Amino acid sequence: MPTIRKLPVGLVNKIAAGEVIERPASVVKELLENSIDAGAKQVEVSIEGGGIDLIRITDNGCGIDQSQLTLAVAPHATSKLREDDDLFDVRTLGFRGEALASIAEISHMTLRSRIADEDSAYELIIRGGEQEPIRPTSGPVGTTIEIRHLFFNTPVRRKFMKSAQTEMGHVVEAFTRVALAYPHVHLLLLSGGRVLHDLPPTERWSERIRTFFGDEVADALMSIDQRDDKVSIRGYVADPSVSRSNNRMQYLFLNGRYIRDRALQHSLGEAYRGLLMVGRLPVCFLHIEIDPKTVDVNVHPTKVEVRFEDSGSIYSRLLSGLRTKFLNSNLVAKVRSEAVLPLEAEAFRAIPASAPEASSPTGLLDWAKSSASNLPGRVPEFRPFSDNNRFSVPNLGANRAATMEDPFFSPSPSTATLARPSHAENWEAETASPEIRRVDNVPMDETSSHSIDGSKRHLGFQIHNRYLVTEDETGMVIVDQHALHERILYEQIKNKVLSKSLDVQNLLVPETITLAASEMALALEYQQILADIGLTIEPFGGDTLLISSYPAILQGISPGEVLRQVLEPMLSGGKKPDVRNLLDELMNMIACKAAVKAGDRLTPDEISSLLEQREMYQDTHHCPHGRPTALFFSRDQLDKMFKRI
Ligand code: ADP
Ligand code: MG
Numbered sequence: 111m112p113t114i115r116k117l118p119v120g121l122v123n124k125i126a127a128g129e130v131i132e133r134p135a136s137v138v139k140e141l142l143e144n145s146i147d148a149g150a151k152q153v154e155v156s157i158e159g160g161g162i163d164l165i166r167i168t169d170n171g172c173g174i175d176q177s178q179l180t181l182a183v184a185p186h187a188t189s190k191l192r193e194d195d196d197l198f199d200v201r202t203l204g205f206r207g208e209a210l211a212s213i214a215e216i217s218h219m220t221l222r223s224r225i226a227d228e229d230s231a232y233e234l235i236i237r238g239g240e241q242e243p244i245r246p247t248s249g250p251v252g253t254t255i256e257i258r259h260l261f262f263n264t265p266v267r268r269k270f271m272k273s274a275q276t277e278m279g280h281v282v283e284a285f286t287r288v289a290l291a292y293p294h295v296h297l298l299l300l301s302g303g304r305v306l307h308d309l310p311p312t313e314r315w316s317e318r319i320r321t322f323f324g325d326e327v328a329d330a331l332m333s334i335d336q337r338d339d340k341v342s343i344r345g346y347v348a349d350p351s352v353s354r355s356n357n358r359m360q361y362l363f364l365n366g367r368y369i370r371d372r373a374l375q376h377s378l379g380e381a382y383r384g385l386l387m388v389g390r391l392p393v394c395f396l397h398i399e400i401d402p403k404t405v406d407v408n409v410h411p412t413k414v415e416v417r418f419e420d421s422g423s424i425y426s427r428l429l430s431g432l433r434t435k436f437l438n439s440n441l442v443a444k445v446r447s448e449a450v451l452p453l454e455a456e457a458f459r460a461i462p463a464s465a466p467e468a469s470s471p472t473g474l475l476d477w478a479k480s481s482a483s484n485l486p487g488r489v490p491e492f493r494p495f496s497d498n499n500r501f502s503v504p505n506l507g508a509n510r511a512a513t514m515e516d517p518f519f520s521p522s523p524s525t526a527t528l529a530r531p532s533h534a535e536n537w538e539a540e541t542a543s544p545e546i547r548r549v550d551n552v553p554m555d556e557t558s559s560h561s562i563d564g565s566k567r568h569l570g571f572q573i574h575n576r577y578l579v580t581e582d583e584t585g586m587v588i589v590d591q592h593a594l595h596e597r598i599l600y601e602q603i604k605n606k607v608l609s610k611s612l613d614v615q616n617l618l619v620p621e622t623i624t625l626a627a628s629e630m631a632l633a634l635e636y637q638q639i640l641a642d643i644g645l646t647i648e649p650f651g652g653d654t655l656l657i658s659s660y661p662a663i664l665q666g667i668s669p670g671e672v673l674r675q676v677l678e679p680m681l682s683g684g685k686k687p688d689v690r691n692l693l694d695e696l697m698n699m700i701a702c703k704a705a706v707k708a709g710d711r712l713t714p715d716e717i718s719s720l721l722e723q724r725e726m727y728q729d730t731h732h733c734p735h736g737r738p739t740a741l742f743f744s745r746d747q748l749d750k751m752f753k754r755i
Contacts, residue, residue, distance in 0.1 A: 120215060120239045123185055124264065127212035129411040133271065134161025134260055135280035136412065137217075140209035141255055142288045145169035146366075147190065147202045148253065151311070152296040160274030160301075161281050162260060170252040173225035176232040179244055183221065183236060185211040199403050203367060203413075210255075215239040216267070217260045223253040238263045282306065286322050287368040290361055290395060293318050316346060319395055323359070327352055327393060332439055334396065336431035341400050341424055343431055347378075348393035349439070350385040359393040365402055369416050374398075377425045380690065381432035384597075398424065569721040576708035580721050585744040589720070589727050592708050593739040597726045600701035603663070607643055607693065613662035614644040620658040622650055623670035629677050630655065636692050643696045645673060661696075663704045675699055 117125075131137060138155060145153045148171025158164035174182050181187045188207030191197060197205070213219060214236040224231035231249035235242040261268035271277060278301055285307070289297045293315050299307040312318060320328035331346035345363075360378060362369050382392045404419040418424055570580030570589075578589040606612040625633060633640065633647060633655060640647055644661035660669040676695050706712065712720070727740035749755045 119185060123211050123215035123239060126185065126208045126411075127216045127264070128267075130208055130212050131216065131260075133280055134165060134277050135284040137161065137165050137213055137257055137260065138167070138281050139284040139288070139412070140204075140213065141165070141167040141257075142285070143203035144209065145171055145253070146288065146292055146295065147204055148172045150252065150295065152298075154298040154300070155281075155285060156300045156303075157278065157281055158302060160277030161257075162271055162274060162277060163258065165257040165260070165281075166254065168252065168254040170250065173251055173253055174221075174223040175225050176228070176244060179221060179223065179232060179234045180241065183210045183214045183219070183234070183241070187211070197408060198406070200407050201365075201402055205408075206411075208411075213257060213260075216264050217262065218258045220256040221253070222247060222249055222255075224249055224251050226251050287361070290315075290318055290322070291363045291366050291368055291397075315395070319346065327359075330393075331395075332435060334431055334435055336427060336434075338427070341398065341427050343396055343398050343428055345396035346394065347381075347396070347432060347435070350382060350392075352393050353382075353386050353390035354393055355389060355391065357391045360391070361395045363397045364405065364416060365399055366397075367407065367413060367416075370414055371416065371418075371421075373418075373421050373425050374428060377428045378432070380694075381429050381436070383694070385436065396428075398428075400424070569718045571714075572712050572717055575711050578712075578717055578721055582724065585742055585746075586748065587727070587740050587742050589740045590708070590738070591710070591712065591720060592705055594720055594723070594727050595705040596701045597739055598720070598723050599663075599705055600697055601726065603697045603700055607697065610642065612642075612644050614646075614659045615662040615665060616659045617657065617669070620656045621669050623655050623657060623673060624653050625655055625674075627653065629674070632677050633673065639692055640673070640676075640696075643693065643700075645669065645676075645696075647673070661700055663700055667703055672699065 130140065134157075138157075138161065142153060142155065145167060148169060150169035150171035153167065153169045156164070156166040156168075178189075184207075186207045188205060190202040190205045190207075191200075210219075210221075215238065218238070219236045221234045221236070222231055230246045232244050233247040234244050261271070281301075282299070285297070285299050289295075289307070289309055294311045294313070296311050297307065297309045298305065307321065309318060309321060316328055316331055319331065327348060330348040330352040332349055333346055334343060336343045357375050360375055362371060362374055364371075378392050378394060386392065400418075406417040406419075407413050409415055409417050570578050570587075572578055572591065576591060578591050578594070580587050580589065603612065630649075630653060634649060637647055644659055645657065646659040648656045648658070650656040655673075657669040657673065660672060664672055676692065676699060679691075679695055706716075746755070
């Protein structure tokens with residue numbers, strides 16, 4: 111029978127170190143956090159050889175009493191917890207009492223400290239857990255900890271060290287996280303004697319952010335301040351012009367602690383849905399404050415992950431806070447498209463402040479509801495084209511127009527019209543005349559379902575069967591017809607789903623579909639939500655499902671294919687299989703499939719119907735797939751390009 115014995119302290123410490131101290135940057139993190147917990151106002155971090163040769167951290171915090179030095183490096187010894195209950199009300203960065211013991215076990219550590227009441231500092235040297243006697247030394251109030259020969263007695267760990275440069279990169283990241291979390295602490299970082307960062311205390315968080323991430327990020331920041339009695343979320347998010355291909359620039363601080371949290375990252379992604387290209391992730395710097403009693407920080411050795419008592423409420427507060435902000439902001443679509451015109455970024459303008467708002471944006475539900483149903487009355491001041499206001503462009507597109515058979519481009523030069531920019535001031539007056547027929551031979555599609563009434567005016571024209579060209583008060587707009595229609599449908603479907611009024615097509619003969627076990631499990635788990643969107647499914651034995659209805663709008667597409675496509679992103683692990691994602695996937699897909707495509711010829715009425723829903727391309731610059739919906743050229747910019755001003 112194997113004998114059970116207690117492990118020697120050194121081995122216990124090494125095991126703990128294995129969890130907590132992965133690389134030099136982990137030491138920097140732990141020591142910096144200790145300095146912050148000690149109330150330091152100034153901390154200097156000095157590194158040699160990426161931290162493999164030396165890590166020295168000096169703070170002006172409360173210091174450690176001579177009699178406590180040995181305890182400080184003992185395992186499971188801490189000044190930060192007293193009662194059992196304290197574990198569920200942690201207000202310090204540390205509490206496990208493991209870091210110093212672990213680090214001392216796997217390095218040569220010098221711990222020098224002085225408290226305010228003593229005249230002398232005291233020094234404790236430990237080599238691989240072996241302590242030397244404490245001796246007095248000189249030094250200011252505070253603590254200095256020096257670590258040399260990290261991992262000298264754990265060769266496997268040592269072997270995994272990367273180059274000094276790589277390790278330094280990790281050190282800088284660890285430093286950055288603490289520096290961002292504590293802007294009122296003066297922090298210094300030196301490498302090889304060179305100052306990398308000298309960060310004086312600041313009241314302005316954005317200053318620190320600028321120091322680390324430069325003007326491009328700092329200039330794109332929008333402030334967030336969303337507080338209620340339970341949660342406070344403050345800080346900055348970058349406007350969609352700045353994004354990253356990974357989520358490393360999502361700095362979330364929970365009660366002063368840098369954390370990574372999948373749910374919150376997901377919430378951020380949701381908030382930016384439609385604003386960023388697919389595969390791009392938002393950049394943010396957010397402080398979240400909640401009652402420490404409502405979060406468990408003891409779930410991860412380095413505490414980078416936490417468990418919220420009510421993660422759903424933080425999720426939705428973050429989402430709605432950001433959404434509200436975006437709807438209230440003039441987001442600049444800094445779209446660059448060489449194919450359009452060689453323009454500078456400024457050519458693409460922000461939504462004009464004077465543009466009619468889609469609604470008073472107060473939250474996600476409002477946002478969802480502020481969509482396409484209320485449009486005809488919203489656009490009277492928006493009348494781009496008028497016969498009174500035409501000027502001839504004899505060669506512009508005449509030949510190509512003929513081959514494109516676009517009703518707005520007549521082969522006859524005299525009827526090829528464009529609104530003249532310099533007459534723009536007159537548009538308002540002209541809108542008084544309701545009957546504006548642009549070109550007499552326009553083939554009107556009387557049966558168009560988009561036709562609202564006989565007096566409808568045309569708001570723009572189609573080019574290349576894929577883009578719609580129009581204008582608004584301040585300039586010219588080119589709209590991607592597919593992206594816009596998709597966006598409109600998405601909002602309509604969202605409304606219908608919310609009001610449970612989506613049209614459903616019942617199948618005379620239910621369709622059977624064979625699914626993999628994982629697909630089947632997911633489908634059945636979300637049977638009710640699928641039903642809300644019109645996909646009625648039932649288990650049919652074994653690996654077979656029966657589909658008896660599907661969303662009417664998807665006529666022509668196999669119901670089985672719809673189901674599979676909706677489940678796919680969640681099964682491949684790309685998305686969390688939850689209600690929100692499932693619904694969004696369904697709505698995206700329906701919108702995408704049902705929308706007009708690039709290449710579809712549209713009737714004038716269809717074009718007008720699309721363009722009437724201007725808030726769809728103004729408020730949201732991207733279709734659900736993240737491509738831009740519209741490009742804006744300001745009149746000033748056009749005037750400049752034509753050298754009028
Ligand atoms: P923890 O931070 O979880 O308490 P550590 O092993 O990191 O555990 O530190 C042990 C103890 O040593 C701390 O509780 C604290 O009392 C003391 N200590 C560590 N670093 C410092 C410091 N820089 N200034 C003052 N006290 C410190
Ligand atoms: Mg600690």
